[in-house]
Amino acid sequence: MSTTLFIVVVVVVTALVFDFTNGFHDSSNAMATSVATGAFTPRRAVLIAAVLNVVGATLSTEVARTISHGMFDDALIQAAPEMVFAGLAGAILWNLATWLLGLPSSSSHALFGGLIGAVVVAAGFQGVHWGTVISKIMLPALIAPAVAAAASAVATWVSYRITGPTDKFGDKMFRNGQRISASMVALAHGTSDGQKTMGVITLVLIAAGYQEAGSAPYSWVVLAAGAAIGLGTYSGGWRIMRTMGKGLVHIDPPQGFAAETTSTVAILASSHLGFALSTTHICTGSILGTGIGRGAKVSWGTFGKMGAAWLITLPCAAVVGAVTSFIAVKGGVIGTIGVIVLLLLSALLIIRQANHNKVDFSNVNDADKVVVAKQTDPELGRPPRSLEQVKAELVGTSPSDRGTGALV
Template sequence: MEYVTEPILLVVVVVTALAFDFTNGFHDTGNAMATSIATRALKPKAAVLLSASLNLVGAFLSLAVAATIAKGIVDAGVVTLPVVLAGLVGGIVWNLLTWLFGIPSSSSHALIGGVVGAVLAAVGTDGVIWSGVISKVMLPALIAPVLAIGVGALGTWMVARITKDIPEDTNSRMFRWGQIGSASLVSLAHGTNDAQKSMGIILLALIAGGAVDESSGVPFWVVASCAIAMGLGTYLGGWRVIRTLGKGLVEIDSRQGMAAETSSAAVILLSSHFGYSLSTTHVATGSILGSGVGMPGAKVRWGVAGRMFTAWLVTLPAAGIVGAACLWLDEAIGGDAGSYVVFGLLVAVSTAIWLVSRRKPVDHTNVNDEWEDASTQVAEVVATHDPAALATVGAGPAPSGTAATTHRTDDQDGRA
């Protein structure tokens, strides 16, 4: 009986890994396209289509990060299919929760946290390659945002100084074209880094399921399926996170947008070359913050940045707790049935989060509405006696009928 059910479980795990790749795509679209959409250098739908296409191409360019995930974080010899499934559930649930609240949290760290938590629950600390976690995950997580802020601030300051005597409308026209190029480069870089994380997880599952041996590389069908899944997820847009990065963090113009995106692409591509499992979210957010710091007179919403930093700090342990809990539930039920129950719970939780998000949708038609601070939104929501709406405070446009919704421009949907 085990011979019959094991291949089915392997298929479930692979499908779940592709589902994570899909959530990674829509969660991280804003990393590349938020500033271009906010400055209207690109129409929203055109931006996500361009990003999806380049993510697809980028996934085929490098496999260094896939090797890091598959063989550099946990001991592949102790990993089983239930462990991989539990880790994926931890990553997906955290991705969906942070997307619901419009928080640009790290999909990479959610995945790694989920897998490490599941391995710790399964075999203890001996199953984790701590040197790999520290050198390939923790150190880049600390260094990358700081580096991105510095590079973004310096680049923005230089651009602002060079163009200070040029009329604003001329700057906007010139740098919008530059934004399109730099945003495209970030999308390509994202594909070279993030799509490989799911490739590495699927390779782990194939090794655990006995389909390939531990010395195997990533099969081509895995590369292709992960590239497609991420491309599809990117095309959906992830509008809630795009809105936070484009409108909530910094009041941004085309010069800042190009400087931020160029900084992000440089840091991400460098990390992919060395096989670091870098969070593109950390880099993109740091670059956008840097563009606010480097632009004289720019407004940076440090309260929004603080909420992001808090989410970053708890991503690894939160996803790890979910991964560990799922593995304990799996083992408590026993057999393949436990894994199927865990998968069913993932479907139920994902559906519930999606239904909550529909109460206050964010899409290409309202992603550029004027941003309103969360404190003001809370007061207005409470005044409407609709506690359920609090779930989306700060993630989308202001409640209907408030001042913020009256500030929409004629080109709000991206028409210049």
């Protein structure tokens, strides 16, 4: 196996690993609100989101083209495809770190930051097309959450004009509606985030001479990326789902429906235009807007932490990508193997730390905070529950009359 082919294989595998982390990191984007309101059981929610993420990833390639043909100078990357691997490693490490903290930061910005840092170190600032970065990534990142929050606030206000806070029939209708709206968010998420890994793989295939410049992603790339993000979504990402569903604002079915509908429209529109923006930013903005539209209490402290994570994600991922790029590019094959070992060890340490206070489908709605330290969370003192017990609690019924609940 030639050195170039080895690097290409490493990049493809690492890109699919990133896609997996993207799936579990962002599964809350589609389903946190529907799980919080009881429209879906946690297990059913992630299964539906996983399937629709795969379907969505096959519907469009506009975002993939932005990444593979618009962000970087292909000629410079061709000289050192290791930098693409290094950027992916930086993005994976950042995704795992923010998942541990339960922070819904942007997987997209982690990817872009990691790649930008890696390219700058290996090829210089001229390797990045800064105009594309600003117009397709930075500006949408500032505008999209604000627009989503405003639209969601209006939609929530209208929803509560249709039904009152104590209207049980209206509450049930909106909860049923959430099953459609949340599913649409999952589909839209696939059309956006599923394409980003396709773009990265296509970028390195072009750089290595295995694909013509300007061509669309191969079918096997589309299917592999869709499968990876679907499997990641099915794994749950419960830590971030808790923050999104419980930590920002209390959500009732009318709010959940408004947030999900707004997010769907915004994500699909951005995917059609080729904007590589963050679905996390859009969905968080929509959830925040529901609290404003209803006049409910918003946890501005939690939102402040989210906002801080948004601001530092791209530059921090860029720093990690720069370091891993220096090691991989300067060290050649040995350096690349060293980064792989570093990535594996870091991932194992993060996962081990997370298991000290594990969040899963049985306790995702028990609290609004994610505990990182090695201690017992007082809010999670009760033993793990079965899926049937969780389902009964979500619909507010006892085990004896579960059959009357509206949850599926």
